[in-house]
Amino acid sequence: MESPSDAPASAPSGTTPGLMGPATILPRCATGIEGLDNILEGGIPRGNMVLVAGSVGTGKTTLSLEFLVRGAERGERSLFISVTEASSKLIQNLSTFEFFRRDLIEQGSLVFVDLPVIYDRLGLGEEELTGEEIDILIRTIRDLVRSLGAQRLVLDSLTSVCYRIRKDEQIRDFMLRLGQELNELGCTSLLVSEIGPNPARYSLHGVEEAIVDGVILLWNTRRFGDILRVVQIVKMRGTSHSRAQYVLELTPIGILMAPHLKGGREGGP
Amino acid sequence: MPIDIGERLRGLPTGSAVALKIDPREYADHYFAVLNATLRDVGSETNAHTIYVAVTNPAAFVWTLAQALDVPIDRISFVDAISHIMMNYANPLPNATYVESPRALEEIMLRVEYLLRKYPHPRSIVVIDSVNSLAIHNPPELLSEFFHILLNNLKSRSVLTLVLETVEEEQTGVEQMLNLVVDETIDVARAGR
Structure with missing residues (x-):
């Protein structure tokens, strides 16, 4: 199904390729967050799997939820898979935003699924997942996306899933296969990654960021003691993008x- | 010959950025003349929506003056960046949003952006009161960057921006910096009131 944001091989709406533009512009999945779409030259290339990495309180979940709500508004079915927080609580928090529309849930455009419930139904235990169980998990997510016709997916959080996949090679395999399945289904996904305040890497094991197509990094920074939320696109395959830092509210x-604002100073997470 | 501030402002092209110079020795008179010109002559008469960035005086104080000038509540919103730091925001105004500190320059930009989006209006005015108060709390490099980005952004959206500036006895660089980013300077001392 072609969505409204599937632009042909020309500049996405609202952007121009410019003098340094690529030969072909890939169809975009506009996040609906204007600032983010501007620095991504129209949005995330459709089918990309993107890590949204950040420490606590940096806005990872809110950004991911807005991405889904804006997508559902555009007629793209959007799926949120929650690992750590009950969906009911997330929806309650989401209702404090003016952009949230409960009717999107009622009409099935915005779907919330709790992963622990899936674990239970599949009979997956509490401990480390075996290779076979990882395979079942990938197929379950793929079947869910396929049966719903979901074009947007958020997994919150990848970190919680990876706590149960201990070996680097298994994580690499999980990520590669999930990314491939979602890409084949034309589903653009955000995988939330919880990291510390001064990270040396963007994910729990450091493997994840090498596999994904994009990394959106969020962190808190201090200026004269005040905390600012900052966002930066570290990597995004299939598009040129800004590498500058932006304050997010x-x-x-x-x-x-x-x-x-730097005022001549350096800044970074 | 004295100039009429309201007339000058009304005659400006859309998207202009103007510095309004106030003499500290006649601060009260000049300040009221500026409010009268911006909120009533330009704001009310052209049916514009004003976003008032309050850094010198709290929004509650400016709102009292605006009410005296018969400015309706739906025609003015405040970004108050001073009440928090004064520990004085127990009774927030319904038409104000509060920024914790005048040092949070990006947050001030984002609140202006928020109000422009929340109250889309064919004619919007942003008043920044004042460059001197922001300069007390921020180093000059940050302040220059802030004004350069904010004023260019507002210009591209055809928003009239007015920056209040109290003339200082000693050179602090504020005047020079502002001259680089505004289109015009109006000396309130020369204006008819």
């Missing part, structure tokens, strides 16, 4: 972004 109408 979670407002009732959605996420807004402004350039991170």
